[in-house]
């Protein structure tokens with residue numbers, strides 16, 4: 427059963443049309459799979475390229491930030507060690523004495539060395555006492571001030587050329603501050619200090635608010651200064667269980683913006699954006715921040731969910747609409763670097779051009795494949811119909827559409843042998859048109875052909891299913907009748923004779939004629955012989971007798 431199914435399926439493929447279809451399908455699948463593979467490799471390279479490109483910016487930015495954080499930690503250590511073992515010099519003692527005199531003034535400034543140190547700016551005892559967050563402790567304030575004066579030397583020396591434009595400062599709870607962007611000794615000191623201690627980065631560094639005492643980034647905020655929006659990183663300074671103040675640096679957002687703009691991108695490389703820890707865009711490699719939101723609220727939520735789970739330094743990518751998003755969580759910044767690559771930019775870029783060439787090549791190949799499939803299918807179809815015609819012509823007579831002599835003899839012999847094997851009767855009718863020559867002579871050869879075709883049609887209509895007829899000579903026909911006795915065959919011959927003889931036939935130029943035929947019938951039972959050729963010879967002999975007896979009759983005996 428299974429074998430039959432396989433054989434049937436296999437034989438279906440022997441048909442050249444199916445083989446051609448199969449071959450083309452295989453070539454098409456193969457080419458599509460190859461192109462698909464190329465596309466997958468290309469996509470992998472594209473993703474790696476996008477990641478690398480963002481990684482370069484992330485590494486650069488991280489390095490800059492690391493430098494600043496290192497500076498901050500270095501300054502904290504300086505303060506820490508100075509608090510532990512303060513250096514007492516004439517100059518510091520003088521400055522501290524000066525502080526004791528000035529501490530009740532609304533604002534004041536101490537400076538050890540005009541050229542080599544930065545000024546320490548302070549506010550009055552009254553100001554400090556009015557703010558519960560502040561505490562000017564008489565036990566520690568001198569040590570802290572001398573430490574700050576020491577730091578002012580180092581801060582003054584620090585090289586700012588390698589860093590992003592920034593402000594580094596120490597804001598003390600004891601009512602003074604030190605910054606690398608010094609100001610004059612004027613009332614502005616009060617407002618500057620007021621601004622430092624009222625910002626969230628100051629209060630958030632209290633032991634209650636920052637129990638881990640780690641560095642913390644703010645989100646962007648308006649510093650209410652000429653610098654516009656800024657972002658700040660701060661660490662607390664603790665010593666001997668006392669929270670002294672904070673060391674911090676801040677960047678104007680513009681400087682981060684400039685930094686990203688300097689990262690080299692060609693026009694098709696997409697846009698890099700820096701987001702703060704509240705996922706607000708703060709800087710971009712484009713000319714300016716996008717006027718409308720780049721991401722919808724659900725998209726932002728999707729980014730947030732992916733990024734929250736990520737560790738610092740981790741990278742990833744997302745597909746949003748037609749855009750390819752690469753993100754990197756920085757090691758030294760509490761925010762996110764995002765690269766947005768639009769489809770349009772992608773198409774214009776190198777990978778886009780390669781993808782287009784690949785798609786066009788695939789389409790061309792497929793088109794050529796389809797065209798050649800159509801051509802080959804047509805060739806195969808033509809070949810098939812030619813083969814069919816040739817086969818038909820080899821077996822049939824084109825005029826009468828009956829079997830020709832060769833094919834008929836072959837079939838007749840086969841049928842006679844089958845009847846012999848099954849011990850069935852078998853009969854043969856030999857038929858010849860009467861005086862056919864005179865039709866040719868009177869009406870022409872074409873009319874003679876028409877008569878032959880007509881006689882064959884009469885013949886075909888009259889015999890039964892299973893009987894086979896053939897044209898065995900010019901106007902001679904033979905019919906074999908399996909499983910038919912002589913009597914039955916005579917009846918069939920008689921029926922044919924009547925049919926032929928009762929129909930008028932319209933010939934050339936309106937001539938109507940009626941034809942007749944003579945029949946000789948023989949059967950295998952009579953002679954106990956199933957050899958077709960011999961039976962046909964007997965029938966032919968009886969046909970001759972029928973002609974002799976006056977034509978238009980059936981003869982079944984010698």
Ligand SMILES: Nc1nc2c(ncn2[C@@H]2O[C@H](COP(=O)(O)OP(=O)(O)OP(=O)(O)O)[C@@H](O)[C@H]2O)c(=O)[nH]1
Nearest residue numbers: 858859860861862863864866871872874875900901
């Ligand atoms: N038109 C046409 N004539 C054919 C074809 N084949 C044979 N003939 C003609 O058929 C005629 C047969 O004539 P005869 O054998 O003399 O016999 P008949 O005229 O039929 O006379 P009887 O058989 O004695 O009745 C010949 O003239 C052949 O040329 C054919 O394919 N087409």
